[in-house]
Amino acid sequence: MTIFKAALVADLRLARAAYPGEKELDELVQGAAQVSADFLELWATATLGSRLGGRTRIQHPLVGEIALDSDVLKVPDHDVRIVTYTAEPGTPDAEKLDFLRGVAVRTALPLPAG
DSSP states (O other): OOHHHHHHHHHHHHHHHHSTTOHHHHHHHHHHHHHOHHHHHHHHSOOOOOOOEEEEEEEETTTEEEEEEEEEEEOTTSSOEEEEEEOOTTSHHHHHHHHHHHHHHHHHSOOOOO
């Protein structure tokens, strides 16, 4: 199991502790436990904590594997988190990320009237 999965389950455990009796959280935990042996194993551990960053690899359908650094910015006293993904400058991963930014911009622009 990945560190990322363990961190997500740990975050869910923290949310459930912060909002005891919250029906939607209880249903989410129960549903995940029914369909995922990995979740059930991770939930059974006593791991607490929150993922604040790290390195991850993703498989993207357009460019293949990309190694990215992630940072999680937490707003104090709120449940808001902003996750940023960056690639080390000058690497093939940075080139792939730049390419994907260009694709996103081109597909988000409105088509010229014709």
